[in-house]
Amino acid sequence: MQNLLELYQAVILDHNRNPRNFRTLPAANAQGRGENPACGDQYEVFLRIEKEALAEVTFQGSGCAISRASASVLTTELTGQTRAEAKESIKAFQTVIETGEIAESLPVSMAAFSGIHKFPARRKCAMLAWEAAMQALEEANR
Amino acid sequence: MTIETKHSTSFDPEIQRKNFPILQQEIHGKPLIYLDNGATTQKPSAVLEAMDHYYRKDNSNVHRGIHTLSNRATESFEQVRDTVANFLNAPSREEIVFTKGTTEAINLVARTWAEQNLNEGDVILLTEMEHHSNLVPWQLLAQRKGLEIRYVPVTDDEGILTTEQVDKMLTPEVKLFAFTHISNTLGVVNPAREFCALARKKGVVTLVDGAQSAGHMPIDLQDMQPDFFVFSGHKTAGPTGVGVLYGRFELLEQMPPFHGGGEMIDRVSFDRVTFKKPPHKFEAGTPNIAEVVGLGASLKYLSNIGMDRIFAHDHELAAYADEHLRSLPGIRVLGPRQNRAGLVSFHFDKVHAHDLVTFADMDGIALRGGHHCTQPLMEKLGLHSTARASFYLYNTKQEVDRLLENLNKTLSFFTS
Numbered sequence: 227m228q229n230l231l232e233l234y235q236a237v238i239l240d241h242n243r244n245p246r247n248f249r250t251l252p253a254a255n256a257q258g259r260g261e262n263p264a265c266g267d268q269y270e271v272f273l274r275i276e277k278e279a280l281a282e283v284t285f286q287g288s289g290c291a292i293s294r295a296s297a298s299v300l301t302t303e304l305t306g307q308t309r310a311e312a313k314e315s316i317k318a319f320q321t322v323i324e325t326g327e328i329a330e331s332l333p334v335s336m337a338a339f340s341g342i343h344k345f346p347a348r349r350k351c352a353m354l355a356w357e358a359a360m361q362a363l364e365e366a367n368r
Numbered sequence: 369m370t371i372e373t374k375h376s377t378s379f380d381p382e383i384q385r386k387n388f389p390i391l392q393q394e395i396h397g398k399p400l401i402y403l404d405n406g407a408t409t410q411k412p413s414a415v416l417e418a419m420d421h422y423y424r425k426d427n428s429n430v431h432r433g434i435h436t437l438s439n440r441a442t443e444s445f446e447q448v449r450d451t452v453a454n455f456l457n458a459p460s461r462e463e464i465v466f467t468k469g470t471t472e473a474i475n476l477v478a479r480t481w482a483e484q485n486l487n488e489g490d491v492i493l494l495t496e497m498e499h500h501s502n503l504v505p506w507q508l509l510a511q512r513k514g515l516e517i518r519y520v521p522v523t524d525d526e527g528i529l530t531t532e533q534v535d536k537m538l539t540p541e542v543k544l545f546a547f548t549h550i551s552n553t554l555g556v557v558n559p560a561r562e563f564c565a566l567a568r569k570k571g572v573v574t575l576v577d578g579a580q581s582a583g584h585m586p587i588d589l590q591d592m593q594p595d596f597f598v599f600s601g602h603k604t605a606g607p608t609g610v611g612v613l614y615g616r617f618e619l620l621e622q623m624p625p626f627h628g629g630g631e632m633i634d635r636v637s638f639d640r641v642t643f644k645k646p647p648h649k650f651e652a653g654t655p656n657i658a659e660v661v662g663l664g665a666s667l668k669y670l671s672n673i674g675m676d677r678i679f680a681h682d683h684e685l686a687a688y689a690d691e692h693l694r695s696l697p698g699i700r701v702l703g704p705r706q707n708r709a710g711l712v713s714f715h716f717d718k719v720h721a722h723d724l725v726t727f728a729d730m731d732g733i734a735l736r737g738g739h740h741c742t743q744p745l746m747e748k749l750g751l752h753s754t755a756r757a758s759f760y761l762y763n764t765k766q767e768v769d770r771l772l773e774n775l776n777k778t779l780s781f782f783t784s
């Protein structure tokens with residue numbers, strides 16, 4: 227149970243129940259898709275990039291509590307960041323998921339996912355929207 | 369030997385459990401409750417010992433040696449063909465082809481019989497509840513040859529397909545009707561005998577996917593009369609990497625070979641080759657001898673218990689689970705209210721299957737969560753995923769109770 231509580235921290239439960247920026251974004255100028263063919267979970271992440279910064283970030287789709295909460299956290303964290311900062315954030319999140327290690331500067335909402343590295347089958351869930359966001363950023367570079 | 373169909377008493381799963389070494393362990397400090405039998409079943413000691421014995425005492429190549437070990441290996445291997453023929457009550461042992469599994473058996477039929485006999489404009493009839501392995505081989509063939517695929521529709525959560533529905537769709541353009549005997553997502557048992565009879569009357573060839581049925585209910589092919597019937601050893605308490613294609617001899621005889629190589633030829637010269645008769649025509653190369661031996665041991669193990677008893681036991685657990693699940697808040701249970709096979713899939717509006725499965729795992733319970741390789745069906749039902757509990761001869765009512773307790777706990781965690 228201890229591990230489970232760690233996995234489903236209050237932050238995650240909250241974002242799962244009340245996902246932020248959970249809508250399509252008609253004004254988006256970049257978007258990415260994340261799909262887990264093993265379970266059918268799928269998300270779309272929408273970015274509205276203005277000059278160098280991510281003016282708006284939203285998401286749509288369905289999946290488990292972990293993937294949904296992590297998509298929601300993604301939108302709150304990346305909004306307002308520059309493209310370069312956003313890519314750094316995604317990499318930092320990936321490190322948390324894979325190692326469970328929390329850098330000092332890491333926002334609490336991202337650190338909440340550190341328990342997931344103990345559940346290898348669920349890492350993919352946590353990364354789904356973040357991979358979609360990376361895809362959107364790379365697409366926008368072209 | 370014919371299949372015993374009249375066992376008067378039930379068997380004791382608690383006694384059966386002792387024959388399955390893998391069940392004697394704890395997961396996260398709790399006794400393992402294995403409820404993912406739809407994906408693969410566990411293996412009794414009899415199967416492990418038969419394979420071990422084969423490698424320790426009899427290992428040799430089959431069909432090509434004169435020495436004692438080769439004779440023993442060939443004999444053990446070929447005896448399993450009789451065991452399978454008896455288990456399925458097939459008309460003859462020559463109609464039993466060993467494959468890697470259900471998937472390979474279906475691909476074999478697609479690449480040989482269907483490749484030879486289906487032409488542009490012909491229709492393959494499937495159902496909307498097929499596993500990807502009874503979908504994708506036909507889709508690949510249809511793309512290559514300009515065939516059309518039609519699906520007998522699943523119209524509600526119970527998923528019962530009727531003979532009227534099937535009869536209406538067996539139009540003159542239909543040349544093949546391939547359908548699953550038991551749906552791995554819904555737990556529906558399709559009336560295979562009736563479906564095959566309808567198809568036969570109209571000259572339509574049938575393939576029955578027995579992946580979920582062969583290890584769970586009595587199969588009598590002389591009664592069902594399909595043209596092809598396929599199953600996997602790993603879902604009948606046997607090893608992975610082995611399965612069976614039953615094919616009506618007349619069809620097997622006319623079909624071109626699948627793979628080319630050793631074992632399947634009669635005579636080879638530099639410019640000519642003639643093939644062996646079925647079944648060996650379809651078994652190129654050194655086969656999976658130890659796995660075939662293990663399959664034989666598993667089918668004997670199941671027959672000794674009695675397939676009718678196993679079906680009754682699995683059904684009782686699934687019906688019990690079904691009944692209690694339906695009282696949980698926000699749940700949607702898939703599958704028929706009656707005559708359910710030994711599995712039950714369900715969906716909660718508030719908790720995703722993945723989260724459910726992780727919570728179950730922490731209590732030592734192995735469940736499945738996802739689309740169960742039936743993505744088109746899930747889409748039709750408006751679902752992305754469900755959780756599934758699938759039962760076998762070693763599962764008990766107490767285990768179902770533990771599952772229900774666990775689900776209640778998970779629900780309150782996510783909804784309170």
Ligand SMILES: Cc1ncc(COP(=O)(O)O)c(C=O)c1O
Binds near residue numbers: 469470502551
């Ligand atoms: C109904 C059905 N058909 C086919 C298969 C595929 O079997 P295998 O993967 O052993 O080839 C499965 C296994 O999940 C199944 O449940």
